[in-house]
Amino acid sequence: MADVTARINPLFLRDEELRQGIEFLYFAYREFTKEPDTILSEQGLGRAHHRTIYFVGRQPGISVSDLLSTLRITKQSLSRVLSQLLKEDYIRQRPGLRDRRQRLLELSPKGVELERKLTENQRKLLARAYREAGAEAVEGFRKVMLNIMSEEDRAHFPAQTTPPLPGWRGTGGGAS
Amino acid sequence: MADVTARINPLFLRDEELRQGIEFLYFAYREFTKEPDTILSEQGLGRAHHRTIYFVGRQPGISVSDLLSTLRITKQSLSRVLSQLLKEDYIRQRPGLRDRRQRLLELSPKGVELERKLTENQRKLLARAYREAGAEAVEGFRKVMLNIMSEEDRAHFPAQTTPPLPGWRGTGGGAS
DNA sequence: CGGTTACGTCAGCCATGTTGACATATCCCG
DNA sequence: CGGGATATGTCAACATGGCTGACGTAACCG
Numbered sequence: 001m002a003d004v005t006a007r008i009n010p011l012f013l014r015d016e017e018l019r020q021g022i023e024f025l026y027f028a029y030r031e032f033t034k035e036p037d038t039i040l041s042e043q044g045l046g047r048a049h050h051r052t053i054y055f056v057g058r059q060p061g062i063s064v065s066d067l068l069s070t071l072r073i074t075k076q077s078l079s080r081v082l083s084q085l086l087k088e089d090y091i092r093q094r095p096g097l098r099d100r101r102q103r104l105l106e107l108s109p110k111g112v113e114l115e116r117k118l119t120e121n122q123r124k125l126l127a128r129a130y131r132e133a134g135a136e137a138v139e140g141f142r143k144v145m146l147n148i149m150s151e152e153d154r155a156h157f158p159a160q161t162t163p164p165l166p167g168w169r170g171t172g173g174g175a176s
Numbered sequence: 177m178a179d180v181t182a183r184i185n186p187l188f189l190r191d192e193e194l195r196q197g198i199e200f201l202y203f204a205y206r207e208f209t210k211e212p213d214t215i216l217s218e219q220g221l222g223r224a225h226h227r228t229i230y231f232v233g234r235q236p237g238i239s240v241s242d243l244l245s246t247l248r249i250t251k252q253s254l255s256r257v258l259s260q261l262l263k264e265d266y267i268r269q270r271p272g273l274r275d276r277r278q279r280l281l282e283l284s285p286k287g288v289e290l291e292r293k294l295t296e297n298q299r300k301l302l303a304r305a306y307r308e309a310g311a312e313a314v315e316g317f318r319k320v321m322l323n324i325m326s327e328e329d330r331a332h333f334p335a336q337t338t339p340p341l342p343g344w345r346g347t348g349g350g351a352s
Numbered sequence: 353c354g355g356t357t358a359c360g361t362c363a364g365c366c367a368t369g370t371t372g373a374c375a376t377a378t379c380c381c382g
Numbered sequence: 383c384g385g386g387a388t389a390t391g392t393c394a395a396c397a398t399g400g401c402t403g404a405c406g407t408a409a410c411c412g
Contacts, residue, residue, distance in 0.1 A: 018299040019234065020333060021306070024321035026227070027329040029205045030248070046398055051202070058195065064359060072206070077400055079360065101358045101409045123194040129323035130197070133316065140309065140316020145200035147305035153203040157196060222367050240390060253369055255391065277378045277389045357410070363403090370397075379388070 025148075032125065036118045043114065048073075048081045049090075050118055053107065056091055057115040060106040063096065067105065090114060201324075208301065212294045219290065224249075224257045225266075226294055229283065232267055233291040236282040239272065243281065266290060 036050055055070050056062055062070075068078055082105075085091040090111035096102030107115055130138045146154050212226055231246050232238060240258070244251055258281075261267040266287035272278030283291055306314045322330050 015299075018302050018306075019295070020318075021302045022230075022295065022298050023333075024318070024325070025205055025208050027325040028321045029201060031325045031329070032201050048399055054198075065357090073399085074401065075359075076361080076402085080399080083360090096358095099358080099410070103359070119195070119198065122198050123191075125324060126194050126197045129320050130194075132323045133319035136312075137316030137319040140313030141320035142196075142200070143309035143313040144305050144317035145204045147308045148301060149200070149203040149207045153207070157199075224368055241388090249368085250370065251390075252371085252392080256368080259391090272389095275379070275389080277376095279390070353412105355411090358408085360406080360408105362405085364401100366399100366401075368398085368400100371395085373393085375392080376390085377388100378390100379386100381386090382384095 032122060035121045035125075039118060039121070045084075046081075048077070049085060052078070052081050052085060053090060053111055053115050054119065056105045057107050057112065057119070061104045063102045063104055065102075085111070208298060211297045211301075215294060215297070221260075222257075224253070225261060228254070228257050228261060229266060229287055229291045230295065232281045233283050233288065233295070237280045239278045239280055241278075261287070 033047060037047055040046055040050055051071060052067070055067055059066070064075075064078070064082075068075055071078065082091065086093065088110075089108050091105055092108050092111075093103040093105050096104050133141070146157060209223060213223055216222055216226055227247060228243070231243055235242070238246075240251070240254070244254055247254065258267065262269065264286075265284050267281055268284050268287075269279040269281050272280050309317070322333060
């Protein structure tokens with residue numbers, strides 16, 4: 001009986017497949033942020049703080065403007081979040097060496113601890129999903145996700161043919 | 177040189193792989209919602225309206241409580257959004273036949289039009305990503321995404337061995 | 353020296369989530 | 383039939399995290 005639908009309307013399956021994809025994004029993202037959100041709210045922080053902590057942990061010494069272009073929010077929005085993280089000593093800043101106007105950001109020990117706790121959670125979720133889906137599926141997942149994201153964001157990831165390297169976003173070692 | 181890292185610290189690649197996965201979710205989701213958000217704001221609507229319109233379009237005749245459990249938000253949050261959509265005739269409601277306490281929701285022609293416009297956009301983005309990644313990759317994407325989402329949400333999707341059917345969430349024809 | 357850049361801040365607005373309390377209509381069981 | 387449970391709606395208040403606009407300071411650089 002199921003085949004009848006496909007025979008009658010071959011476009012239907014295509015539409016259904018794409019709608020499922022839409023829902024995958026929604027449901028997976030929701031699950032992905034659920035636990036971290038809970039942990040964060042216990043510390044009086046929110047998802048925006050998570051993102052900031054995450055990317056500062058990812059690129060220690062990142063400048064404010066680089067962080068802004070990664071997050072693509074306004075400086076006023078970041079400011080609110082960043083000020084709190086500085087005040088509560090999750091993040092520390094030091095002036096840039098070459099350009100003393102810059103405030104280079106890095107996690108404090110307290111920030112490292114929280115980052116670990118939050119990311120650990122998402123890593124476990126992902127690791128489980130990867131394991132249950134299998135290596136080949138992970139490669140497919142990677143391909144599709146890279147194609148969904150904007151070209152600019154995609155450029156931050158090395159091609160899969162070579163193993164991923166630490167110098168994410170090309171600002172690897174030095175300041176940008 | 178790149179291999180040195182892997183030899184020195186074999187766990188590093190694993191961590192890097194998982195961190196990239198985290199970023200895939202963030203960047204892809206951001207891109208996925210970008211265009212619809214723009215379209216919506218032109219109509220004085222937001223992402224929450226999109227979700228409501230989407231799921232009402234997906235399951236015409238859905239009850240408010242079923243919609244609530246799909247969205248997993250409070251009735252007060254939904255109410256604000258739904259009231260506006262009713263008032264501006266994107267969505268219409270009729271009492272349930274068997275249970276007249278229910279308000280069964282469906283899209284008006286205006287709502288269908290907007291839903292088409294919004295979903296069309298995401299479908300195109302996904303279709304392009306699927307096309308460029310290839311059928312095998314899509315299958316992997318599907319597997320990983322299903323494993324990321326909660327078991328409850330996952331249950332709404334038929335197993336991939338049989339072609340997907342319209343009766344999504346098991347409430348296909350009847351009321352739940 | 354003067355324009356540009358990096359960063360910060362104040363003030364206000366909006367969308368969307370939350371909790372708590374309460375109201376109404378309908379259903380269904382005993 | 384009566385009363386508890388259910389489906390829905392509503393008022394009020396609050397938090398988060400986006401946004402715009404305006405303005406200020408310090409440092410860089412030609």
